[in-house]
Amino acid sequence: MEVRQRRSFTEDYKRQAVELVVSSGRSVMSVAKELGLRDSVLRRWVDKLRQEPASAAWRPTTQTTPMSADQASEIARLRQENERLRMERDILKKSIANLCRNPDMSFRFIEDHREAYPVRLMCAVLEVSPAGYYAWRERPVSARATSTAMLLAEIRQVHRDSGQRYGSPRVHAALRTQGRGASRGRIERLMRRHGIRAIMAPPRRVRTTDSRHNLPIAPNLIARDFTAAAPNRVWLADITYIPTAEGWLYLAAVMDLFSRKIVGWAMRDHMRVELVSSALSMALRQQRPGAGLIHHSDRGVQYASHDYRAVLAAAGLTASMSRKADCYDNAPMESFFHTLKTELVHHRQYQTRAQAQRDVFAFIEGFYNRTRLHSAIGYIPPIEMELKAA
Known part of the structure; x- marks a missing residue:
């Protein structure tokens, strides 16, 4: 009988999971289901952290300002007017490319969006009559x-x-x-x-690799062969950045090449060796790989440092590094960071690093690893690919 490996969680993971419950107001059951946890486990983490001294890093605060009745009434009126103008703008934006003054297409647009906008408002904007729309609705449908x-x-x-x-x-x-x-x-x-498309955003780049050092450089054992015969044979590692009003939040991640699962991650306000070491420690703790695993990264000073190489050696991992200034030598990790940015980060404006941490944690553990269909592994989620090899 197959024995399922017991999952092991870092303190970073536990705290971010609790953040999703405390800061978003979601139920323990909902968050646990998203992360693939048992309700009782997540509830125990929440209870434990709530008993700790209040911490601004995870306990949200609220402030209220008294408001007069006239101010409240004016704000309500302005919000109502703004909502009406927003709906008119959205109607025109969504319809202009497809309608071309064709009544049937206008009626189809109204039908498709009748739950989002008032019918009479759409008819007025599209210059068709409500009676004509309702007559169109009564026709037999093929x-x-x-x-x-x-x-x-x-x-x-x-x-x-x-x-x-x-x-x-x-x-x-x-x-x-x-x-x-x-x-x-x-x-x-x-x-x-119908204007249904994947959210995208233009890329913004910040340099995260400092290869101008005299530390030892490992040979490139991957040579752009981005395949692995089984889990925990080849891991890829890299660093990226996330902008917030408080400054940069840096994310170090470790990917299993076989399943494309992010097996380790860490987020800090710096790019020192401790950042990448924490991500690697998480991967080692969760995956428990055997000796001989190839660990591939760029030539950054963090990955070439004595402390990081010592962790690799202690775990029996073999170091591999990309050629200088060649991002294509670590293409799957670049692809993951591109996905993270275009599907999440570029559509947010984070005021604090804590907000960004909660979002990135939910994206990696609740969506990317467990739900998102990955094109490189036959349009299945990474965790399903990993389980297939178990």
């Missing part, structure tokens, strides 16, 4: 139109469940796993017609 409406609803649900991060390839893969036989081309056309 089998093809019914099928298309059902497929569109399923597409919207998958897109919504992914946090709007999925484009047509991943939506198609997700529907295929649910037994939906629609072609990728049809899904792509529907998504384009």
Whole structure:
């Protein structure tokens, strides 16, 4: 009988899990399900940390300012007016590319968005009559139109469940796993017609690799062969940055090349050796790899340092490093950081590092590792790929 390996968690992991409960107001059951934890385990962590002295790093504070009745009334009126203008703007923005003054297309747009905006407001903006719209609704619906409406609803649900991060390839893969036989081309056309697209953002770069040192450099044992026969044979490591109003938050991550799972991570306000060592320690504690595992990174001073090489040697890991200034030698890690930035970070404006830590933790442990369909492993989540090899 197969024995399931007991999971081991770092203090960083526990604290970030508690953050999701305390700061977001979500239930213990909801967060535990997202992270693949037992309710009782997460509840024990929450109770333990609540007994500790209050800490600004994780315990939220609230402030209220008295407001007069006139001020409250004016604010309510302005909010209502702003909401009406926002809806008009959104209606025009979403419809202008597709409608072209075609009544049928206008009516279809109204039908698709009737739960989001008032019907009469949409009719006024699109210059069609409410009576014409309701007459259009009463017409018999063809089998093809019914099928298309059902497929569109399923597409919207998958897109919504992914946090709007999925484009047509991943939506198609997700529907295929649910037994939906629609072609990728049809899904792509529907998504384009209805303005359903993956959230994206332009890249911003900050230098995180300092290879100008005289420390030992390990040979490149990967040579851009980004395949592994089983879990815990090859790990990739790298550092990235996340902007906040308090300054940069740096993220060090360790990826298992076989499953593309992030097996270790650490977040700090610095890029010293302790950052990458913490991420590696988490990976070693959770995965417990055997000797001979290849650890591949860039030539950064953190990875070449004596302290880091000592950790690798103690664990029986073999060091490998990319060529100088060649990001393609560590392409899967670059791809993960690109995903993190375009699907999360570039759509946020973090006031504090603690806010960014909560978001990144939820993305890695609750979405990327457990839910997100990964194209490099056949459009399944990394944790499913790992379990297949168990």
